[in-house]
Amino acid sequence: MEQPKKMAIIATKGTLDWAYPPLILSSTAAALGYEVQVFCTFYGLALLRKDLSGIKISPLANPAMPMPVPMPVLVQALPGMEAMATMMMKNKMKAKGVASLEELRSLCLEADVKFIACQMTVDLFDFKPGEFIEGIEFGGATTFLDFAGSADITLYI
Amino acid sequence: MQFDKELDARGLNCPLPIIKTKKALNDLTSGQVLRVTSTDSGSIKDMEAFAKQTGNALLGSSQEGGDYVFFLKKK
Numbered sequence: 001m002e003q004p005k006k007m008a009i010i011a012t013k014g015t016l017d018w019a020y021p022p023l024i025l026s027s028t029a030a031a032l033g034y035e036v037q038v039f040c041t042f043y044g045l046a047l048l049r050k051d052l053s054g055i056k057i058s059p060l061a062n063p064a065m066p067m068p069v070p071m072p073v074l075v076q077a078l079p080g081m082e083a084m085a086t087m088m089m090k091n092k093m094k095a096k097g098v099a100s101l102e103e104l105r106s107l108c109l110e111a112d113v114k115f116i117a118c119q120m121t122v123d124l125f126d127f128k129p130g131e132f133i134e135g136i137e138f139g140g141a142t143t144f145l146d147f148a149g150s151a152d153i154t155l156y157i
Numbered sequence: 158m159q160f161d162k163e164l165d166a167r168g169l170n171c172p173l174p175i176i177k178t179k180k181a182l183n184d185l186t187s188g189q190v191l192r193v194t195s196t197d198s199g200s201i202k203d204m205e206a207f208a209k210q211t212g213n214a215l216l217g218s219s220q221e222g223g224d225y226v227f228f229l230k231k232k
Contacts (some may be wrong), residue, residue: 106178
């Protein structure tokens with residue numbers, strides 16, 4: 001049988017906009033028959049936490065973010081603005097039929113996408129294994145390179 | 158066109174129509190035809206690319222009102 005294509009991703013960001021690309025590409029690649037591994041390090045570990053509600057979007061330092069009304073940077077920095085921007089973005093996504101992060105992650109797990117939590121950053125942030133979803137592995141750079149070395153696609157997100 | 162199974166992916170956005178198509182094809186046997194309805198304009202290109210990469214033949218695609226309709230034959 002023909003060997004499946006492989007895709008290796010390093011996910012390093014934990015904001016709503018950055019959380020989507022690894023999960024969209026992984027779930028889609030798996031549907032196309034790719035073998036997929038996602039190595040989550042630093043803030044990318046947020047993708048593997050049981051509770052994804054901590055993944056937010058901030059209008060701050062993001063001048064390209066479309067806003068309903070023009071908003072000065074100092075206003076964007078006010079308490080509650082991040083929560084509001086996140087709520088607005090999530091509502092908009094729902095209205096446009098965009099899958100939630102939870103749904104995409106479930107699709108990935110169902111399709112045998114392998115997630116690896118970077119042990120060094122897990123230790124760095126004092127995360128406990130119980131805070132993460134089940135079925136993931138813990139490893140380091142060597143673990144990632146073992147798979148990425150023969151991958152057809154490698155992305156750093 | 159004759160088909161064996163139908164998938165309503167209307168209202169869903171990328172990548173859900175493709176992933177649901179793949180799942181629906183899993184329930185078919187080789188040679189059977191799946192009809193997919195979508196409202197995601199990106200799915201026109203994506204469905205072609207899906208067919209090309211997975212070997213399931215895209216027998217036809219059309220536009221009916223605001224919907225995009227695809228017929229895929231399982232490899």
